[in-house]
Amino acid sequence: MGTSSTTSELSPDASQRDVAQWFNRTYVEKGFGYLRPQHAYPIFLQLLGVTPGSKLLDVACGPGLLLRAALDKKLEPTGVDLSKEAISLAKRYVPAAEVKEGNAQQLEFADGTFDFVTCLGSIERFFDREKALREIHRVAARDARFCFMVRNSATLVWTVWRRWLRQQNHQGHQDAASLEGWIELFQQTGYEVDGVYIDQWFRQKLRRALRGFRAHDMSRPEPIARPLLPLRYANEFIFILRKSGASSWPKSQNEN
Numbered sequence: 245m246g247t248s249s250t251t252s253e254l255s256p257d258a259s260q261r262d263v264a265q266w267f268n269r270t271y272v273e274k275g276f277g278y279l280r281p282q283h284a285y286p287i288f289l290q291l292l293g294v295t296p297g298s299k300l301l302d303v304a305c306g307p308g309l310l311l312r313a314a315l316d317k318k319l320e321p322t323g324v325d326l327s328k329e330a331i332s333l334a335k336r337y338v339p340a341a342e343v344k345e346g347n348a349q350q351l352e353f354a355d356g357t358f359d360f361v362t363c364l365g366s367i368e369r370f371f372d373r374e375k376a377l378r379e380i381h382r383v384a385a386r387d388a389r390f391c392f393m394v395r396n397s398a399t400l401v402w403t404v405w406r407r408w409l410r411q412q413n414h415q416g417h418q419d420a421a422s423l424e425g426w427i428e429l430f431q432q433t434g435y436e437v438d439g440v441y442i443d444q445w446f447r448q449k450l451r452r453a454l455r456g457f458r459a460h461d462m463s464r465p466e467p468i469a470r471p472l473l474p475l476r477y478a479n480e481f482i483f484i485l486r487k488s489g490a491s492s493w494p495k496s497q498n499e500n
């Protein structure tokens with residue numbers, strides 16, 4: 245989900261420790277500038293249809309931007325991230341949230357703890373995605389809802405930069421998968437897809453520019469951008485999911 249690239253490269257056969265160190269360096273060099281600004285985050289909570297007082301876990305929370313948005317919505321946020329630099333930034337940025345260093349593949353939380361789980365711009369970086377998704381499933385309540393933003397491998401940019409120029413798994417071990425690939429992975433690991441949206445960030449920026457950089461009134465829901473091209477060509481997908489077999493929520497709940 246980064247907005248800019250960094251000059252230090254990771255080899256494709258990097259270890260998990262190398263990835264953690266790559267992120268530590270990136271957060272030391274760029275801090276919050278590595279990521280989108282704070283106002284890009286509430287929309288994920290809007291799509292999830294969060295309710296005040298609920299427990300939310302943000303997996304791979306970085307410096308805590310989503311945690312801050314969750315706190316503003318009166319949730320009880322918890323974050324976990326591989327990078328100790330991310331965690332130290334998050335502790336300062338959102339002192340009221342519980343944050344800890346850890347690997348998504350081995351979450352130190354009891355079964356069924358969380359009502360909502362987010363994981364943004366990160367699943368494609370995990371070494372063992374299946375294991376992480378099963379862990380996220382385990383720590384979530386029976387009727388929990390999930391918001392995962394993941395990178396699409398079927399774009400021209402990905403094909404050229406990552407595959408032809410052999411950049412796959414460089415820069416924080418970033419990878420990608422197709423729309424069908426992600427759906428299959430989520431279904432295999434116990435999730436049911438309730439909705440798939442395009443990444444909202446481009447349209448959020450455009451609306452802001454057209455408003456003359458006036459901020460969106462955060463007390464009101466933001467419009468949800470629909471794809472102009474077929475969804476399969478989006479740069480990133482936002483998935484809203486539930487556990488397989490759990491009852492679905494009315495669609496209107498997350499779209500307004």
Ligand SMILES: C[S@@+](CC[C@H](N)C(=O)[O-])C[C@H]1O[C@@H](n2cnc3c(N)ncnc32)[C@H](O)[C@@H]1O
Pocket residue numbers: 245246263264267279280303304305306307308309310324325326327330346347348349363364365366369370371
């Ligand atoms: C692109 S950043 C996204 C940060 C945050 N989700 C956001 O959108 O603001 C990716 C994050 O994934 C974390 N990460 C990578 N692999 C991880 C793993 N196996 N377990 C936990 N966090 C991980 C990195 O430390 C980094 O903070």
